[in-house]
Amino acid sequence: MKKQRKSSGIIIIGNEILSGKTLEKNSNFMCKELFSIGISCEEIAIIKDDKSRIIEKLNVFRKKYNYVFTSGGIGPTHDDITSDSVASALGKKLILNTEAKKRLEKHYADDVLTKARLKMAYMPENSILIDNPVSVAPGFEIENIFVFPGVPKIMQVMFKEKVRSFDEGLRYYKKTVSTKLSEGIIGEYIEKIQKKFSSLEIGSYPYFKKNAFGVSLVIKGDDDLQVTNACDEIFNYINSINGNPEIF
């Protein structure tokens, strides 16, 4: 039986993104990682540090997608409410995880394990820890929800390590044909090609560079040969109308 591609949704939590203070890049990192191991990211939601909204979004996503990844809101301050929200969404108790506490005690042995810091060891009951090799305070997984911090450098290390274990060997195949012709000129043809290769996803992305503009056509799919065939057809067509195609 053919393996089924897994789906995922990303929930980014943080007021600072919605006020425009912070340019959010965590989801881009996650999407790249997921794409590289053939997991589809279906949707990204960016929401406030608001318990009822986090719960609402978690409950939609966890039923809709195979994996739900969150980023943000698991630090030591009052606005870090993700763990509490995950517990509520799943109808579970928020408890002090003894292993997480042990790690924090060791890490802060020469400093103070304040009440604020200890907060980072509270998780929904039965959570599995996600190791944090950078700043120790762990993330956690429970059911199909995977909870990561918002600090990019820490999240990236943890996420990369974690999703590696989801790799089932499925890949996306992707080729790009670029041309200096505009979308308006090749648009009709590309629509026809998309219909012919209906199992593939053909995206059309205009680019604007200094003294140059044009289109990149990205052909993506599960089948290497189909992608190659579609790519060749597009290349030949653009070549035939003197569009100087290039393949990447």
Added chain:
Amino acid sequence: MKKQRKSSGIIIIGNEILSGKTLEKNSNFMCKELFSIGISCEEIAIIKDDKSRIIEKLNVFRKKYNYVFTSGGIGPTHDDITSDSVASALGKKLILNTEAKKRLEKHYADDVLTKARLKMAYMPENSILIDNPVSVAPGFEIENIFVFPGVPKIMQVMFKEKVRSFDEGLRYYKKTVSTKLSEGIIGEYIEKIQKKFSSLEIGSYPYFKKNAFGVSLVIKGDDDLQVTNACDEIFNYINSINGNPEIF
């Protein structure tokens, strides 16, 4: 009577973002603009070029928020399906807008107004055009939905001009106190201050720079005096524990 702050939601449409190919920055631009005129952005959704999903998201957002802004999917190619989706979400016909057609005819007078380009003049019936001074093809508004292109330079000019008309003079007041103490040390105190100034939003954001780390506390609210008072209290506390606070 006190004016009510308006809410908004942003829908970003494009497969290229979910595959990680494109780092999405349009929502950050929009959030900054909205913040500057005192409109709250409550949520950002990033979704695929998929008609049923776009319709679903539009129908949730337009009932939930005062303004809905979309970006992406109004170009000339087969994967540009936003206009069609907006029409369907509102139960309206997608029609050829004669004014939009006129503008495209003029713009492409020396070139070809291909069928693909003409596609950009199709909109839900009764749409109001949003001017595009960069590449002519207009966006549109209908009910509380405002439809913008995805190309950042074009979207930015159009968005800025449009949302200016929504400015009702309401502002957010914001101050930042930074310290080299860590969140784990000041977390408990900040929680108390947040409870005391419950109408304000106090965000705690750790920063990591070369040879330095610490926390920025962002105090935000509708009332200038309250923000200043909270800021002063935080400053004095951090100063009293030798945390070298700075105000921005």
